[in-house]
Amino acid sequence: MSPVTEAPAAVKLTDRINRIEPSATMAAVAEAEKLRQQGIEVVDCTAGEPHFPTPEHIKEAAIAAIRANFSRYTAVGGTLDLKDAIIKRHSTDFGSTYKREEVCASVGGKHALFNVISALVDHGDEVILPVPYWVSFKDIVNYAGGTCVLLHADEEQSFRVTAQMVERLITPRTKLIILNSPSNPSGAVMSPADMTEVVRLGYERGIWVISDECYVYLNYTERNFSAGSLNEYRDRFLVVGSLSKTYAMTGWRLGYTLGPSAVVSAVQKLQSQSTSNPTSIVQKAAVAALNGSQQCVAEMRGEYIRLRDHIVVGLCAIPGIRCTMPEGAFYAYPNVSALFGKGGLRSAADVAHGLLHKAHVATVASEGFGTTEHVRISYATSMESLNKALERIRKYVQTL
Numbered sequence: 001m002s003p004v005t006e007a008p009a010a011v012k013l014t015d016r017i018n019r020i021e022p023s024a025t026m027a028a029v030a031e032a033e034k035l036r037q038q039g040i041e042v043v044d045c046t047a048g049e050p051h052f053p054t055p056e057h058i059k060e061a062a063i064a065a066i067r068a069n070f071s072r073y074t075a076v077g078g079t080l081d082l083k084d085a086i087i088k089r090h091s092t093d094f095g096s097t098y099k100r101e102e103v104c105a106s107v108g109g110k111h112a113l114f115n116v117i118s119a120l121v122d123h124g125d126e127v128i129l130p131v132p133y134w135v136s137f138k139d140i141v142n143y144a145g146g147t148c149v150l151l152h153a154d155e156e157q158s159f160r161v162t163a164q165m166v167e168r169l170i171t172p173r174t175k176l177i178i179l180n181s182p183s184n185p186s187g188a189v190m191s192p193a194d195m196t197e198v199v200r201l202g203y204e205r206g207i208w209v210i211s212d213e214c215y216v217y218l219n220y221t222e223r224n225f226s227a228g229s230l231n232e233y234r235d236r237f238l239v240v241g242s243l244s245k246t247y248a249m250t251g252w253r254l255g256y257t258l259g260p261s262a263v264v265s266a267v268q269k270l271q272s273q274s275t276s277n278p279t280s281i282v283q284k285a286a287v288a289a290l291n292g293s294q295q296c297v298a299e300m301r302g303e304y305i306r307l308r309d310h311i312v313v314g315l316c317a318i319p320g321i322r323c324t325m326p327e328g329a330f331y332a333y334p335n336v337s338a339l340f341g342k343g344g345l346r347s348a349a350d351v352a353h354g355l356l357h358k359a360h361v362a363t364v365a366s367e368g369f370g371t372t373e374h375v376r377i378s379y380a381t382s383m384e385s386l387n388k389a390l391e392r393i394r395k396y397v398q399t400l
């Protein structure tokens with residue numbers, strides 16, 4: 001029986017489900033997979049996840065939890081041990097002072113974001129979203145009934161987002177500002193000063209700020225920073241974090257929200273009527289990750305820096321490609337617009353298509369991230385794969 005891919009026309013789906021689209025990243029992954037199934041060797045630079053295995057001590061904690069029959073429901077927002085571990089890690093690293101009622105563990109950072117946005121955004125509300133944006137922000141806001149107001153960050157300024165830029169977009173309907181530093185897809189990092197100014201602006205204007213800090217430990221600038229340390233503005237912002245990228249735990253699904261208890265309890269209420277608690281065993285593993293040695297995080301970070309430097313230098317050496325130096329996360333976001341007009345290429349989607357089908361390098365076209373001139377290249381892969389990708393891209397560009 002062939003798989004059902006589309007609902008029959010007669011099925012009347014809800015308006016809210018029709019307001020969202022499947023993730024552009026997932027579509028790119030699926031297209032690369034089709035080629036692989038035809039026996040073609042594809043260098044995959046689509047992955048939004050670490051190429052490292054989960055560290056041993058974290059796996060051991062999960063195995064111990066299974067053996068100890070830690071297999072029942074837990075409190076909806078996570079065990080007290082887990083909440084304490086999240087609070088302690090954040091306070092040690094960023095000087096925050098959250099309490100148990102201000103933290104909720106969820107089934108990944110995406111789930112945490114979905115819950116927070118559902119709790120804060122209503123029909124008719126506007127949400128200021130810097131571009132380029134991670135694909136899911138727009139769809140989650142749309143699902144909630146809100147409207148995204150896009151803030152186009154300037155590539156020449158390394159995609160910087162300032163309070164002045166945000167302020168220009170504020171209207172009486174503005175409910176929320178979403179920040180994501182380090183950013184997926186650009187790798188841009190907000191300076192502590194810029195982040196503080198935006199959070200302060202939100203506070204003064206009565207507008208919520210969500211700081212998505214899923215890549216906060218993959219910040220390659222000298223000063224790592226979390227909005228969570230801005231204690232004086234705490235009534236108006238939420239931090240969303242995740243263990244996915246920090247500890248190479250994407251499949252385990254553990255994220256969290258830190259913020260005012262009124263919002264966190266709304267998040268827990270929604271979670272109590274949907275997923276309930278994150279997986280009990282994963283919670284034990286998460287406690288080991290957060291409370292254990294952070295050496296593994298430092299080692300992975302060091303390797304990402306090495307890979308980033310290599311891919312950016314390699315890309316910039318290819319005529320027709322220029323690339324802003326990403327300061328965090330594990331993506332390069334090269335501008336490929338100088339290739340438009342060559343070999344029939346007219347868009348970033350055409351370039352990504354050509355790279356996949358002619359060079360066998362899978363990337364993600366930037367249209368899904370809100371820009372028109374880039375492709376996203378994940379460098380969370382081996383140096384060998386990166387070299388292969390660079391060589392194939394270089395040869396492909398030469399043929400245009």
Ligand SMILES: Cc1ncc(COP(=O)(O)O)c(C=O)c1O
Binds near residue numbers: 048108180212244254
């Ligand atoms: C910016 C950003 N936020 C949140 C997430 C969600 O990650 P997870 O749900 O695995 O914690 C991702 C994943 O790619 C991301 O890139």
